Amino acid sequence: MPVGDNRTAVTVAPLLSNDQRQQENVQQEQQHQHVQQKGITDETKTGGKEIATSTENNSVGEAGAADDDAVAAASTDTAASAGAADGDDVTPADPDGALTNGYGYTPPMPWFGMDIGGTLTKLVYFEPTDCESAADEDEETLKNIRKYLKSNFAYGDSGRRDDHLQMDNVRMGERSGTLHFIRFPSSEMTAFLELAKSKGMATMASTICATGGGANKFEDDFKKEVNLDLHKFDELDCLIRGIEHIEDQNYHECYYYLNPGDQKDYTTGTYDFSHPFPFLVVNIGSGVSMLAVDGPDSYRRVSGTSLGGGTFLGLCCLLTGCSSFEEAIALAAEGDNKNVDKLVRDIYGGDYNRFGLGGSLVASSFGNMNVESRRQKISREDLACATLVTITNNIGSIARMVADNHNIDRVVFVGNFLRVNPISMQLLAYAMDFWSKGQLSAIFLKHEGYFGAVGCLLELLRSGKEDKKSQDLSSCCTATSHCTGIICTGSTVVHTCHSNICCSAAAVAAAPCVNTCCHASTAAKTCHSLCSANTSTVQPCYRASNCATICGVSCSAPCAHSQNTRFNFCHSNPVSLCPSSSNSCRHGSHSCCATPCSTCSGPTTIVNTCSQKTHCGHGNCCKPNNTSSCDKQNDAGCEKQKSTICGRPDEASSSKKTTETNFSVGQQQQCDCCKQQQQQPHHNTSFYNGMPQRASNTVVTCSHYPAAAPCMPCGGNSCTGHCASFSPCGSFSATAHPGCSSSHQLSSCYCCNKVNNSKRRLCPVEKCTSNRHNWSDIADVSGSSSTGGIGSNSSHISRDDVVPGVSCSCNNKSTAAGRCNKGDCCHSDHKH
Numbered sequence: 001m002p003v004g005d006n007r008t009a010v011t012v013a014p015l016l017s018n019d020q021r022q023q024e025n026v027q028q029e030q031q032h033q034h035v036q037q038k039g040i041t042d043e044t045k046t047g048g049k050e051i052a053t054s055t056e057n058n059s060v061g062e063a064g065a066a067d068d069d070a071v072a073a074a075s076t077d078t079a080a081s082a083g084a085a086d087g088d089d090v091t092p093a094d095p096d097g098a099l100t101n102g103y104g105y106t107p108p109m110p111w112f113g114m115d116i117g118g119t120l121t122k123l124v125y126f127e128p129t130d131c132e133s134a135a136d137e138d139e140e141t142l143k144n145i146r147k148y149l150k151s152n153f154a155y156g157d158s159g160r161r162d163d164h165l166q167m168d169n170v171r172m173g174e175r176s177g178t179l180h181f182i183r184f185p186s187s188e189m190t191a192f193l194e195l196a197k198s199k200g201m202a203t204m205a206s207t208i209c210a211t212g213g214g215a216n217k218f219e220d221d222f223k224k225e226v227n228l229d230l231h232k233f234d235e236l237d238c239l240i241r242g243i244e245h246i247e248d249q250n251y252h253e254c255y256y257y258l259n260p261g262d263q264k265d266y267t268t269g270t271y272d273f274s275h276p277f278p279f280l281v282v283n284i285g286s287g288v289s290m291l292a293v294d295g296p297d298s299y300r301r302v303s304g305t306s307l308g309g310g311t312f313l314g315l316c317c318l319l320t321g322c323s324s325f326e327e328a329i330a331l332a333a334e335g336d337n338k339n340v341d342k343l344v345r346d347i348y349g350g351d352y353n354r355f356g357l358g359g360s361l362v363a364s365s366f367g368n369m370n371v372e373s374r375r376q377k378i379s380r381e382d383l384a385c386a387t388l389v390t391i392t393n394n395i396g397s398i399a400r401m402v403a404d405n406h407n408i409d410r411v412v413f414v415g416n417f418l419r420v421n422p423i424s425m426q427l428l429a430y431a432m433d434f435w436s437k438g439q440l441s442a443i444f445l446k447h448e449g450y451f452g453a454v455g456c457l458l459e460l461l462r463s464g465k466e467d468k469k470s471q472d473l474s475s476c477c478t479a480t481s482h483c484t485g486i487i488c489t490g491s492t493v494v495h496t497c498h499s500n501i502c503c504s505a506a507a508v509a510a511a512p513c514v515n516t517c518c519h520a521s522t523a524a525k526t527c528h529s530l531c532s533a534n535t536s537t538v539q540p541c542y543r544a545s546n547c548a549t550i551c552g553v554s555c556s557a558p559c560a561h562s563q564n565t566r567f568n569f570c571h572s573n574p575v576s577l578c579p580s581s582s583n584s585c586r587h588g589s590h591s592c593c594a595t596p597c598s599t600c601s602g603p604t605t606i607v608n609t610c611s612q613k614t615h616c617g618h619g620n621c622c623k624p625n626n627t628s629s630c631d632k633q634n635d636a637g638c639e640k641q642k643s644t645i646c647g648r649p650d651e652a653s654s655s656k657k658t659t660e661t662n663f664s665v666g667q668q669q670q671c672d673c674c675k676q677q678q679q680q681p682h683h684n685t686s687f688y689n690g691m692p693q694r695a696s697n698t699v700v701t702c703s704h705y706p707a708a709a710p711c712m713p714c715g716g717n718s719c720t721g722h723c724a725s726f727s728p729c730g731s732f733s734a735t736a737h738p739g740c741s742s743s744h745q746l747s748s749c750y751c752c753n754k755v756n757n758s759k760r761r762l763c764p765v766e767k768c769t770s771n772r773h774n775w776s777d778i779a780d781v782s783g784s785s786s787t788g789g790i791g792s793n794s795s796h797i798s799r800d801d802v803v804p805g806v807s808c809s810c811n812n813k814s815t816a817a818g819r820c821n822k823g824d825c826c827h828s829d830h831k832h
């Protein structure tokens with residue numbers, strides 16, 4: 001990995017000290033711990049929400065394997081921990097072909113999805129609230145479990161319910177209800193199993209599906225302790241399923257940083273992920289997996305790194321003596337990585353302009369810690385901060401390269417490493433934006449590390465797998481009894497049963513089906529008695545191939561993937577969430593709009609006027625009343641959003657965009673944004689020692705540039721210089737050397753010598769004269785000896801041009817060895 005190339009220059013400490021939300025999150029976590037230490041146990045009931053953490057800054061996920069693994073795509077039976085090999089195309093497991101058109105199996109309650117990771121176990125509990133919940137309640141143990149889970153925020157010593165993430169009115173298979181999110185350290189599995197046993201889980205005919213490495217590791221324990229057979233699913237399949245589903249169910253799931261470079265005044269906004277593919281998932285769990293997602297059922301694990309959340313926590317505990325993730329984050333928030341890291345300016349004394357490396361950029365993580373005196377000055381907080389920044393920047397760096405390699409421009413960061421960790425999120429957002437010059441978007445998800453657990457439950461619902469116990473009991477309703485599907489004692493299957501979930505006639509009448517009617521084509525399902533035959537589709541309007549009428553709202557048929565919609569959300573959505581075309585149904589958006597998106601207001605959301613840009617709330621920032629792209633000088637909203645915003649409108653006219661930038665931080669942001677009206681690309685030509693790095697014959701107009709100086713295209717001082725006649729190679733040819741393609745020449749700043757086929761560095765690296773008083777470069781050493789010591793002419797060429805070992809002289813005096821070597825300089829006393 002090229003040092004510096006991908007690192008961000010964020011000053012973390014001030015950023016964090018101003019981040020109230022982050023502190024709040026950590027405080028709330030601490031409050032949890034405090035409460036728990038005070039003796040709130042699994043039996044204790046708490047009335048209100050113990051965690052009121054803002055979800056604004058939270059995100060999550062899971063993990064993956066090494067780049068060159070040759071593992072076959074995991075099967076549903078064995079894939080709990082393996083993940084697919086990097087680069088393999090994977091279609092999430094679909095053993096019964098049930099994926100494409102809804103859900104193949106409705107297991108009995110209670111529904112749990114469990115993701116047993118290397119550090120944390122995530123448990124998702126689905127509480128049905130639709131018409132059948134009354135029937136579900138009938139079973140006493142089930143009722144107790146439900147009550148226990150819902151009325152507590154802490155379970156045992158280390159279990160926590162993330163109340164702030166709770167999702168109401170969620171569809172899971174054919175049911176709607178509430179999702180509860182619980183986590184505990186995987187190291188506490190034994191205690192968890194004991195607790196589950198004490199709550200009667202061992203006597204229940206429940207279905208537990210599990211994913212993550214622990215589904216394999218703890219399988220026998222589940223069987224032994226609570227008599228549960230685990231339905232195992234691959235962790236990465238589940239992760240992708242979970243992300244897609246939660247995003248579909250919650251319009252505000254995805255968010256992004258509008259101005260991540262602004263350490264004090266950054267904001268977040270909902271990210272419109274209605275057209276998601278392709279995107280890169282970076283799952284930062286104990287380790288990190290990176291998945292390129294090409295379509296609804298297609299992804300590849302393209303990379304990963306073992307330097308992940310587990311590394312941060314482990315190193316932090318070692319370095320600071322902290323004992324929890326929350327403490328580590330709180331320490332980092334108070335520290336300053338610059339005391340620990342070696343910055344570019346520590347090496348250069350300022351910016352390294354040639355390659356756009358600002359002085360405050362981290363050049364070497366922990367690079368100052370070799371010096372005793374520096375070690376004396378640092379605090380635990382500084383160490384925590386440096387550890388966090390190191391791990392985060394490394395992940396960001398890899399993510400950017402992977403996205404680049406796969407031609408992906410949206411990176412979705414998930415995983416519990418990002419829990420209560422806005423430092424890392426902001427760093428990642430800034431890194432993606434800055435190093436890609438606004439081309440890459442970093443997206444964060446509110447449900448953090450829970451997608452694997454949700455996806456696991458979905459996989460079960462889709463799989464058609466049947467729990468042995470429930471199989472025996474699935475067809476057991478009487479007309480009068482309330483059935484839960486698992487406690488029926490009769491043997492009559494009544495017409496109100498569908499998909500193994502039984503409803504009493506009374507329950508059905510009281511609360512008619514909610515999106516649970518079946519289309520005739522879903523033959524596997526029995527149509528609910530209250531649905532008139534064939535007139536309604538089940539909720540698989542989501543990902544379904546056909547879509548008729550439901551809830552009185554029509555979808556344009558056929559319901560292609562991009563047009564899928566959740567009709568029941570159509571009425572309540574604000575118009576500003578709509579794409580520009582009216583009446584569009586968008587997958588995942590929950591927004592079915594009747595009017596064009598014309599009511600967007602505010603400086604950052606004018607959409608229709610934005611040269612065909614159609615998204616609201618996406619960071620697009622257009623001048624009202626005309627079709628130009630953003631004008632950061634005139635538009636206050638754009639001003640705030642800097643290059644991110646400027647990049648987007650430019651995308652619409654890529655020919656006008658120049659991405660070549662070697663400017664320092666400030667300059668680059670200036671240059672990224674050219675007025676579209678000018679119809680002129682700016683040409684970011686960087687300079688070194690007064691020489692242009694590359695030639696250009698483009699007339700450039702850089703009105704955005706604060707001054708002409710940084711914008712010289714070809715050696716002059718004018719911003720509008722013409723470079724046609726300029727030859728940076730002088731007597732050298734740019735094409736003569738076979739290994740010296742023009743692109744090579746441009747990027748590496750070399751020219752090729754036709755005569756001897758050697759390369760010549762165009763930009764002087766160092767001159768003896770400038771750095772060493774009274775010394776001069778050895779020059780012209782390519783030929784015979786003693787012709788052309790530096791003293792005899794004034795052409796100071798690069799020290800790099802000196803060919804090692806070639807005979808030469810220094811002002812006609814031989815050097816001591818009679819030879820010049822690379823880097824030799826000639827002193828004015830001519831003796832050396």
Ligand SMILES: Nc1ncnc2c1ncn2[C@@H]1O[C@H](COP(=O)(O)OP(=O)(O)OP(=O)(O)O)[C@@H](O)[C@H]1O
Nearest residue numbers: 061063117118119120285286287309310416417449
């Ligand atoms: N309360 C916590 N306790 C421990 N780690 C936490 C906690 N909250 C957040 N983390 C961070 O989250 C990471 C674990 O994330 P996550 O749960 O997504 O991964 P995992 O499933 O345990 O790991 P993997 O997927 O690699 O097996 C930890 O390494 C740590 O950095």
Ligand SMILES: CC(C)(CO)[C@@H](O)C(=O)NCCC(=O)O
Nearest residue numbers: 063064065066287288304305306
């Ligand atoms: C091993 C898994 C997949 C377990 O979730 C995860 O921790 C991970 O992706 N680790 C990184 C492995 C690597 O690619 O180097």
